[in-house]
Amino acid sequence: MPKRSDIKKVLVIGSGPIVIGQAAEFDYAGAQACRVLKDAGVNVVLCNSNPATIMTDKMLADEIYLEPLTEDSLKRIIIKERPDSLLASLGGQTGLTMGCKLAKSGFLDEWGVKLIGTKLDAIDRAEDRELFKETMEKIHQPVVPSDIAYTVDECVAIAEKLGYPVIVRPAFTLGGAGGGVAHDEEELRLISHNGLMLSPITQVLIEKYIGGWKEIEFEVLRDSAGNVLTVCSMENFDPVGVHTGDSIVVAPALTLSDKDYQMLRTAALEIITELGIEGGCNCQFAL
The missing domain is CATH 3.40.50.20 (Rossmann fold)
Structure with a gap:
């Protein structure tokens, strides 16, 4: 180049x-x-x-x-x-x-x-929970039932619709900052208040909790010409529910069937392409 x-x-x-x-x-x-x-x-x-x-x-x-x-x-x-x-x-x-x-x-x-x-549009679509959900739905990638909230009362209304437990994911934060699992309304009000405070755009995603699922990651690369490749697959020793930063991660993934590996690899490459990221991207999946 x-x-x-x-x-x-x-x-x-x-x-x-x-x-x-x-x-x-x-x-x-x-x-x-x-x-x-x-x-x-x-x-x-x-x-x-x-x-x-x-x-x-x-x-x-x-x-x-x-x-x-x-x-x-x-x-x-x-x-x-x-x-x-x-x-x-x-x-x-x-x-x-x-x-x-x-x-x-x-x-x-x-x-x-x-x-x-990384372009501004790519950052927005990866960081903004609502835009990310819309992007995944556009390319037909399954996402956990969820909705966006901007106030604590909205969080409570969404949780009642989804059913407890739910997980709170603030926008534009990393490392799980401000997020957490709520098993009842009291916990939800406390966690969502903190999450809204820490999110720069005062936005959280209320998501149905899927603790216990297998957590798989793919590290992928893309250049400005649209060429994509997989660097490696990774498998979290702990299931969904334990933050990746607190878990042991093994590369490559050891317990995936070839069918599941190819499905997740294809999904990761479609995601980085749709987001328009030039460089590295880490995609995390619950299986």
């Missing part, structure tokens, strides 16, 4: 502190990206709130800012450094959220900054 001549200076958003769902792999991937950008002659500006990372090595970036990963901090850096591009997809959930906020507020357009890497 020819080198893009329009990219001269890139602001890279780091992943911040290491937590479940946003661990050291983001730091490693970000460090590799900084190295590749520098080798290509691109000026690299890095913002990370965690100094104990590989990314903050002075050999990997031309300018390093140890600043809070907030909208205001990033705006100040953009105004000072005047990058032409912003790479947010290597900063984990924090990076994606900040990139979306800056793009949707019009700030990036105002200062002539392009969002590179």
Whole structure:
């Protein structure tokens, strides 16, 4: 692929502190990206709130800012450094959220900054629970019975329709933050209130709980020409109901029949294609 001549200076958003769902792999991937950008002659500006990372090595970036990963901090850096591009997809959930906020507020357009890497539309359709559900239904992939809520009372009404237990999944969060399983209305009100507080768009998905099902993951890649491939399959030692971040994961999956493997592999490739993601994508299935 020819080198893009329009990219001269890139602001890279780091992943911040290491937590479940946003661990050291983001730091490693970000460090590799900084190295590749520098080798290509691109000026690299890095913002990370965690100094104990590989990314903050002075050999990997031309300018390093140890600043809070907030909208205001990033705006100040953009105004000072005047990058032409912003790479947010290597900063984990924090990076994606900040990139979306800056793009949707019009700030990036105002200062002539392009969002590179994962496209805004792909981020929205993967992160917004309602859009993701609609996308899966569009390509005929089965989803658990669920509905979107923006208030605690809406959560209660949906749970009564679906039947307890239900699981609360806040939008634009990672690592299970703000979510949980509710077995009755009292638990649901507590969990959904917390989930709505933590979701940047004040949105949660109330989903029928399917604890005990087998949890399978596929890691897939796609390029800008639409070519797709499977990196590997993975099987969680613990069933659905135990968060992946707390579970042992084995690669490749060991207990799938060939029929199930091919079905899930095809589904994962259809999902990354429909979302339009260029790069890596992790697809999780309940079987």
